[in-house]
Amino acid sequence: MNIEQFFNEASMHDWFYDYSDDHRVWTAGRDNQQRLYNLAEGSETKMQIMSAFRSYVRGNRERPTLEEFIAND
Secondary structure, eight states, X not given: OOHXXXXXXXXXXXXXXXXXXXXXXXXXXXXXXXXXXXXXXXXXXXXXXHHHHHHHHXXXXXXXXXXXXXXXX
């Protein structure tokens, strides 16, 4: 999976699943996030994408864009 495909998968992930009151939503979000981490394993750029989205959810930055990571690939 190339960086663009991975970024698209990460951007479609429900990064706010942890705030859900519905256990099914929370479980699906947790499972999908683990899947993304498994896909990112071994790729510094993909791990940077994951980190950027985590920072976004915490309110520490703007939503990540693909352009930020294309030059790193």
